[in-house]
Amino acid sequence: MPFVGRERELRHLADALARPPIVVLIEGEAGVGKTRLLHELAGQPLLVGGCHPMRFPYGPLVEALRQSHPPARLNPVTGALRPLLPEFAHRLPPAPPALGNAQVERHRLFRAVLSLLDALSPVTLVVEDVHWIDQETRELLAFLVRCLPGTVNLVLTYRAEDLRHPASELLAHLPPHIGHTELTLSPLDAEATALLAKHLLPGSADLWPLTGGVPLAVEELARMLADGREPSTPPALRDAVRVKLDALRPTARRIVQAAAMLEEPAPTLTLAAAAGLPPEQGERGLAEAVRRGLLREWTPGAYGLRQPLTRQAVRESITPNLRRRISRRIEAPAEPQGALSPREKQVIGLAADGMTNKAIAESLFLSPRTVEVHVANGLRKLGLTSRRQLSSRNT
Ligand SMILES: Nc1ncnc2c1ncn2[C@@H]1O[C@H](COP(=O)(O)OP(=O)(O)O)[C@@H](O)[C@H]1O
Ligand SMILES: [Mg+2]
Numbered sequence: 001m002p003f004v005g006r007e008r009e010l011r012h013l014a015d016a017l018a019r020p021p022i023v024v025l026i027e028g029e030a031g032v033g034k035t036r037l038l039h040e041l042a043g044q045p046l047l048v049g050g051c052h053p054m055r056f057p058y059g060p061l062v063e064a065l066r067q068s069h070p071p072a073r074l075n076p077v078t079g080a081l082r083p084l085l086p087e088f089a090h091r092l093p094p095a096p097p098a099l100g101n102a103q104v105e106r107h108r109l110f111r112a113v114l115s116l117l118d119a120l121s122p123v124t125l126v127v128e129d130v131h132w133i134d135q136e137t138r139e140l141l142a143f144l145v146r147c148l149p150g151t152v153n154l155v156l157t158y159r160a161e162d163l164r165h166p167a168s169e170l171l172a173h174l175p176p177h178i179g180h181t182e183l184t185l186s187p188l189d190a191e192a193t194a195l196l197a198k199h200l201l202p203g204s205a206d207l208w209p210l211t212g213g214v215p216l217a218v219e220e221l222a223r224m225l226a227d228g229r230e231p232s233t234p235p236a237l238r239d240a241v242r243v244k245l246d247a248l249r250p251t252a253r254r255i256v257q258a259a260a261m262l263e264e265p266a267p268t269l270t271l272a273a274a275a276g277l278p279p280e281q282g283e284r285g286l287a288e289a290v291r292r293g294l295l296r297e298w299t300p301g302a303y304g305l306r307q308p309l310t311r312q313a314v315r316e317s318i319t320p321n322l323r324r325r326i327s328r329r330i331e332a333p334a335e336p337q338g339a340l341s342p343r344e345k346q347v348i349g350l351a352a353d354g355m356t357n358k359a360i361a362e363s364l365f366l367s368p369r370t371v372e373v374h375v376a377n378g379l380r381k382l383g384l385t386s387r388r389q390l391s392s393r394n395t
Pocket of ligand 1 (some may be wrong): 196216
């Protein structure tokens with residue numbers, strides 16, 4: 001599959017790795033292309049180990065080191081790695097004698113890793129999906145970053161919304177000679193998405209509105225369309241969304257479910273009302289849902305699911321009973337929330353005539369963002385949740 005977009009990010013990463021020793025943090029949501037970006041680093045000596053939801057102690061390290069080809073005559077301390085890497089033992093010196101003290105042995109193991117990396121250098125150790133890191137590897141990394149050898153780099157990838165400890169804590173104690181940089185991967189823009197879609201599908205389907213430019217979603221959706229299936233929620237995305245929903249506290253989950261049932265991004269009070277929560281609880285739930293990456297602020301004060309496909313996945317996960325309850329709350333006439341300002345009246349009037357935000361923005365010489373805010377506020381004040389409801393009113 002061709003690689004699209006990301007020229008800037010790839011250059012940034014390659015430039016950083018050319019200045020060892022450096023610690024690079026790569027952040028981005030699931031399927032956005034963190035692993036792929038690393039694959040595109042042609043010719044770089046990488047040792048890659050992934051963290052796993054099971055959080056196996058030293059799991060990523062074992063995975064990374066056992067692919068390596070160390071030179072002969074390693075420092076005897078590296079023999080301490082033998083019990084962890086039996087399949088690799090023939091490449092290591094004899095195991096040093098037991099020390100009878102777990103802490104002392106741990107220090108020796110950490111030194112063994114450091115020494116092996118040094119012997120393998122120049123090399124970049126990549127630990128992927130650090131949101132699933134185990135405690136042991138976490139402590140090992142904290143040790144490594146303080147004494148990275150001269151031509152060894154460390155790259156960590158992660159999803160911010162699933163992280164328990166901020167990855168930046170690793171950067172807090174870096175000695176001055178060790179560099180660091182952070183890279184955030186956002187979804188592809190409409191143009192790069194179209195390019196990817198063109199490679200995946202005959203014709204020119206616009207997959208951006210449904211996928212929000214997340215390459216994994218683009219691929220899955222393209223596969224469905226290519227097979228002649230109706231575009232629906234790809235199974236991998238559906239499962240990922242359910243796992244995330246289950247991990248939320250009940251109030252946050254209710255806010256996400258309410259957001260999925262509303263037609264458009266909505267302000268906190270509308271979400272709380274649709275979720276059947278008092279405003280304060282609604283606010284707390286909303287904050288958690290945003291922190292965990294399920295909702296985002298689309299326009300100032302208006303929140304909705306991050307992607308249409310995610311919204312669909314949440315909707316599909318709601319039981320019919322709950323769906324009815326939320327719909328009833330959405331349709332119930334809202335308390336009057338205040339009068340429309342003259343500008344809101346003007347914008348709402350045009351929206352009721354069926355004009356798009358873009359057309360309204362052009363005709364009133366406003367920015368599309370401002371129009372969006374006026375529409376959202378106007379709808380809220382009218383107790384409506386969708387602009388479609390406007391046309392059936394006699395405004
Ligand atoms: N820039 C890109 N161009 C083309 N395909 C991409 C791009 N980024 C990611 N992909 C594809 O999308 C899928 C998900 O990417 P991946 O790197 O596994 O995501 P992540 O590691 O962030 O979860 C993979 O099949 C990958 O090849
Ligand atoms: Mg990955």
